[in-house]
Amino acid sequence: MFNPNATDIDGPILFSPENEKELDTLLQRYPYKRAALLPVLYMAQAQFGWLSPGVMAYVAQRLELPEGKVLQVASFYTMFDKKPAGRHKIEVCTSVPCCMMGGFAVVRHISEQLGIGVGETTADGRVTLLEAECLAGCGYAPLLQVNGEFHENLTPERIDALLATLR
Amino acid sequence: MERVITANWHVEQAYTLSVYQQHGGFKSLKKVFGMERGAVVPELIKSNLRGRGGAGFPVGAKWSFLPKGTDVPKYLVVNADEGEPGTFKDRFIMERDPHRLMEGCIIAGFTLGLKAAYIYVRGELVLATRRMEAAIAELYATGLLGKNILGSGLDFDIYVHRGAGAYICGEETALIESLEGKTGQPRLKPPFPAVVGVFGCPTVVNNVESIACVPLVIERGAEWWSAQGSEKNGGPKIVQVSGKVKRPGTYEVPNGISLRDVVFxxxxxxxxxxxxxxxxxxxxxxxxPVLRADQLDVKHDFDALKEKPFETMAGTSGVIVMDDTVCVVRIAARIARFYHHESCGQCTPCREGMGWVSKILDRIEAGGAKRAEVDQLLDIVNNIRGNTICPFGDAVGMSIGAYLRQFPEEFIAHVEQGRCTYPAW
Incomplete structure (x- = not known):
């Protein structure tokens, strides 16, 4: 049962007025509510920071879906955070061909600089480090994405300069 | 060679409607509005334009399968879930020339009497998403989308729908499931999407590059398009070269170009x-399937690469090059790990088999495997192949199987020496 006073995130679990409007727009795009689940989960993640059990229950209620269906979908897709992530999410491509172009060396370098392993978040909540499968930039390897922006043809110096900008 | 598909890639702000129109944009749509509705599909069939998402299915034929004269809404779904390792072309079409894709969508809408197009874009492609959303907003503001487009009587909408990180959603029926708000698990075919697609309605699913080529086929004519390629492989196309070469990047080439030329x-x-x-x-x-360095004298098109002794595919035209510093066993192991991670879990042979394949390959690469495990590996991949709902299982079987077939000595050497002799990653 959805509990608007759930304590798994700070504050009440209610969409902001802007997101209520966005929800109306999204629902008009599809012939039925369920089809809006992915965009609504993105919206919820952007507002609440992560998809806590309380947030997923709220989404289920708003889209008139069983909570289990929302959990099932949220856990199938890697871009939905089922635990809190850092303010900046670094995703390093280690797929073929990046793996042979130094992708793993980039992961090691960042890991050493930040003192965290893959899948971990710095203690101050600043950065989460992830390995990604092919990011569609294979010609410019090695590369990473941070907060959706591409950084290509990486060198240790460029990585350090980038890390310094992430506050 | 003349840039056709990529002509706007280096034009400043070609992603805006005004610049796109200055460079001839939306002329094809206007031409189509003046044509018989039924004239576009034969033109596409004649052009030999084939699907650029991997399978190479003829676009005109695919469009012709959509039932005519039904009352149920029909849809176009654009597969923009670019995620096949080695592939990085659709991203640039969406980022740099999104209106060409939109023009193709609207032409499809008019020709096939569609209600709307959904562009299913990979969640990671944030700039591409932003550029497409901006392009769509411009089109609504100028009457090129919405009700009665340019007085043609066509009502048509385009929506961008973001995926959320699942490779399998590039498979068309998994993509449709995902678009309906479900986990991306492929459907059994038949029924094919042309009959029962998204929201239970007839649906045509095309790759980004395929749809972006449609206005160009209309502009240049089917004969011109067909003449640019090899037999049954019409048009220029975008190859992407990555890995151990001097000039990695995207290049527009005639279909059927020699693979050796692409690499060298x-x-x-x-x-x-x-x-x-x-x-x-x-x-x-x-x-x-991987080719050896002595097998590069082959036309890069959907038909020639299938023939013996190559027995591979043109796929997305993402050409990945490995040199003598690269351990092919480790590449196979890396690909297996990818497939294990991306298996949707629906079919047992793929879900379980890929885990075994991945573990055995890791063990062989590390030098800790027995000779019998190399044969066992082939047995497992051959049992995945052909035994799954979607082509993912076949792709696994063919690609992993090819490393064993093409480079057997490398696998044996790892077993016999008990270690990998190549530089670490």
Whole structure:
């Protein structure tokens, strides 16, 4: 049962007025509510920071879906955070061909600089480090994405300069 | 060669409607509005334009399968879930020339009497998403989308729908499931999407590059388009070269160009890095069987690469080059790990088999495997192949199987020496 006073995130679990409007727009795009689940989960993640059990229950209620269906979908897709992530999410491509172009060396370098392993978040909540499968930039390897922006043809110096900008 | 598909890639702000129109944008749509509705599909069939998402299915034929004269809404779904390792072309179409894709969508809408197009874009492609959303907003503001477009009587909408990180959603029926708000698990076919697609309605699913080519076929004519390629492989196309070459990047080439030219020509891949030799080439993304360096004298198109002794695929035209510093066993192991991670879990042979394949390959690469495990590996991949709902299982079987077939000595050497002798990653 959805509990608007759930304590798994700070504050009440209610969409902001802007997101209520966005929800109306999204629902008009599809012939039925369920089809809006992915965009609504993105919206919820952007507002609440992560998809806590309380947030997923709220989404289920708003889209008139069983909570289990929302959990099932949220856990199938890697871009939905089922635990809190850092303010900046670094995703390093280690797929073929990046793996042979130094992708793993980039992961090691960042890991050493930040003192965290893959899948971990710095203690101050600043950065989460992830390995990604092919990011569609294979010609410019090695590369990473941070907060959706591409950084290509990486060198240790460029990585350090980038890390310094992430506050 | 003349840039056709990529003509706008280096034009400043070609992603805006005004610049796109200055460069001839939306002329094809206006031409189509003046044509008989039924004239576009025969033109596409004649052009030999084939699907650029991997399978190479003729676009005109696919459009012709959509039932006519039904009352249920029909849809176009654009597969923009670019995620096949080695592939990076659709992203640039969406980022730099999104209106060409939109123009193709609207032409499809008019020709096939569609209600709307959904562009299913990979969640990671944030700039591409932003550029497409901006393009769509411009089109609504100028009457090129919405009700009665340019007085043609066509009501048509385009929506962008973001995926959320699942490779399998590039498979068309998994993509449709995902668009309906479900986990991306492929459907059994038949029924094919043309009959029962998204929201239970007839649906045509096309790749980004395929749809972006449609206005160009209309503009240049089917005969011109067909003449640009090899037999039954019409048009220029975008190859992407990555890995151990001097000039990685995207290049527009005639269909049927020699694979050797793609890898070695100074216009394209530029050949191996100084002092190195090429060992293997994947011709179209990691699902395609690998070729040895002595097998590059083949036309890069959907038909020639299928023939013996190549037995591979043109796929997405993502050409991945490995040189003599690259351990092919480790590449196979990396691909297996990818497939294990991306298996949707629906079919047992794929879900379980890929875990075994991945573990055995890791063990062989590390030097801790027995000789019998190399044979066992082939047995497992052959039992995945053909025993799953979607082509993912076949791709696994073919691509992993090809490393064993093409480079058996490398696998044996790892077992016999008990270690990998190549530089670490």
């Amino acid at each position: 020509s100074d216009l394209y891949g530029g050949g191996p890095l100084d002092g190195r030799t090429i060992r293997g080439v994947i011709p179209g993304g990691t699902s395609c």
